[in-house]
Amino acid sequence: MRDATALAVAALALAACGPTTDQVAAPETAKDALRVCFAENDPPRSRRGGDGFDTDVAREIAAQLDRRLVIVWLPEEEQTDIESTDADYRPLLTGQCHLQLSVPGAAAVERYRGWLVLSEPYYGAAFELVPADASFRFGEPYPETIAVRANSVAHLALDATGVRWSQQATNEGILGALADGSAAAGLVWGPHLALLDVERNADFEVPPVLRWNL
Template sequence: MPTACSLLAACAALGLAACGQAPTDRSIDTSASTATLRVCLPENDPPRARRGGGGLDADVAGDLAAGLGRRLTIVWLPEEEQTDIESTDIDFRPLFGGQCDLQLSVPTGAVERFRGWLVLSKPYYGAGFELIPEDSAFRFGSAFPGTVAVRANTVAHLALNVAGVDWSQQSSNAGIVQAVAEGRAAAGLVWGPQLAILDVDPNADFEAPPVLHWNLHAAFRRDTALRGDVDRLFASKEFQAEVGKRLIEHRIPIRGPFESAHSTADLLAL
């Protein structure tokens, strides 16, 4: 989930690409194709991916491989111990080191942090902060008499604070859901994909401001020739329909791709 620190911190030196823990396992499908599509996925980041349990990006990777006529190889990345100075939740070192061809669910801002090293596809879906409960009347720009639960130090937290909304600081998305359920908060802003894990439905009519939603892309090394083929797939109505089906299957709110999404300028303007 995007945090204020992760979006503003400087990236670590790219010379570390060959360092760190290596991928722990590779899982190959049974396609008859001789060409391979190697996709790096986190081994435990539901609902995106989980080794042995599938996920949105695991399915999208399979759809991409089929569309490109390639055999899929998933390079499972181990969980990393996150620290307060992490510049991003995504570890691009295996990509830069040539261990995979692409990574998925990469926000637009990554290309700014890794300019000259990373290129992005067209966005294939969007995600952002969602409003709970389903019938909440909270809207940015309108008076709201209650308290809104939010995780501390997220962009949603900053947005609520700047808007002058009473907020309740929670340590986790599950804590937000619990605060609302127990009546300690009238509403909550939760990172959308996490709702699938929490088994909670959002307010479908809520429209978050652009600073609270992101376009997600496939990311490649700058020297790849693969991006054009992936972009053509992502641009097709058939593939977009397949992505929509996958989002529904994994209970992730269908959002975007957005015409206007989060940018560093939006964050600094809060």
């Protein structure tokens, strides 16, 4: 795995309980609840009513701690403008949950130093270029438009470099922009590629700002 900014688990020990929770079966010896926040529709990491690799990690953490896992589902918010991050740590800070997974490193939670504690990274991922024959390279002139999820780190990176971008609300929107010709390439968060019918450009050199160990 390439060197990258750490992405991990953020934790905060507060007592309040979120209003939208699912209790997950745990051993009878489990004592206090371990509340973990997940986005309702963020496959393959989490999805309400389905499986996800982050929900599997949470189950393992709860089992190791002998705690009863309670999943707090966070509604998907529509992103419309570029902001500093698309990650929301308010559920941690307000005590809705004790843990939040897939956190984009220490820099992302710098303002909350003393409030949030990060674990060691537990997987690596990056934004990927699609389709396979896309010719975009960071640092080189590119006359075409690139489709990107609104308010994502990739959106910020494209905007900072002056590349023309097309803001999309979903990954399916990115593929739609490629299909109708309004964009020549797209940047998609790597873990989401498993759910999309598109091949990545395996030769794309991902800049450090778009790759992490989580």
